[in-house]
Amino acid sequence: MILEKLLCNDTFTRDEIIFLLNLREEKDLNLLFKRADIVRHSFTGDSIYLNGLIEFSNYCTQNCFYCGLREDNFKLSRYRMSPDEIIDTAWKISKLGISTITLQSGEDFHYDSDLISFIIYSIKQKTDVEICLSLGERGYDEYRTWKIAGADKYLLKYETSNEKLYAALHHNQKLDERLKHLRFLSNLGYKLGSGSIVGLPNQNTEDLADDLLLSNELGLDLVVYAPFVPSENTPFANHDAGNLISTLKVTSIARLIQKSAHISSVNSIDSSEIGVVERGLVSGANIVFTDLTPFPYRTNYQYYSSKIESNNSPVDCLLDLQKRIEKLTNQSSVRMEII
């Protein structure tokens, strides 16, 4: 296969995606990343979108094998932010100029349908931010109520498109069911966010190709691929972490397939490590998630272990991120604008 020609395709077969995922040579990888950067520039422009995360509860009734928030992790100290704290944090984030806020938590039914509606409605009254919910699998009626209350997006990752692997990672949940939730949310008019974890134990290249095809089929507005990071006190604590290059490859190929989508930069591993977020942004990504959960809570939202950002203040993290993205203008057409 002639790589330069393939990279300019409009559509990609499963075999072609596998071929791209198997690229190893530095010069080939550079061609892939560069092409994804050009496609990002042509289809989504040069602005980088910041998505402000409020991780408002780390209670969870699920037991996903990879996640530090799983119910059976008795070592994690749990917290819940009050509705007023959440609304106030959202207001402060909007004052920083960020226009999309993600309200994220474990599957925590303490926040019932009415409470979440109240939070959404109150934030919408005080700000003009777009609200993305990331609350796990909840009731179909709840999704409907929250849409009416003003929610705009729902982020629910399918985690892996391999049904067997999904079942092995989630003993109480099925991939089929998750996809039903995603399609229901889309039919309600939510902009849909989803994606997978790259480098999960027992995942192979074919699985990643299927993930890329599934994201396209779901017509996602927001595509999120993050590397697996082993988390303490989980059954996968001693497995190897997902690889940065593999995640960048998946991000770039996602851009070639879903040319106009919002695609997030690497927002796991240790995204404060120099260059990780930036490498994603010059390889096809145009979104950065930034954790703006206030102290003291931010130190305890540990779905993976080494979240170094959690030791720094939200505003410091944001300023640091801004500076780092501004530096990129010399290397790429990326332009820092908080939108």
Ligand code: SAH
């Ligand atoms: N409870 C909600 C939202 C919080 S978890 C939900 O599950 O959708 C948000 C995401 O964290 C999950 O979708 C999963 O993809 C990611 N995650 C959890 N543990 C992880 C790990 N060890 N490595 C990488 N990503 C992880």
Ligand code: SF4
């Ligand atoms: Fe809970 Fe989400 Fe973690 Fe699963 S991934 S244990 S649902 S917080």
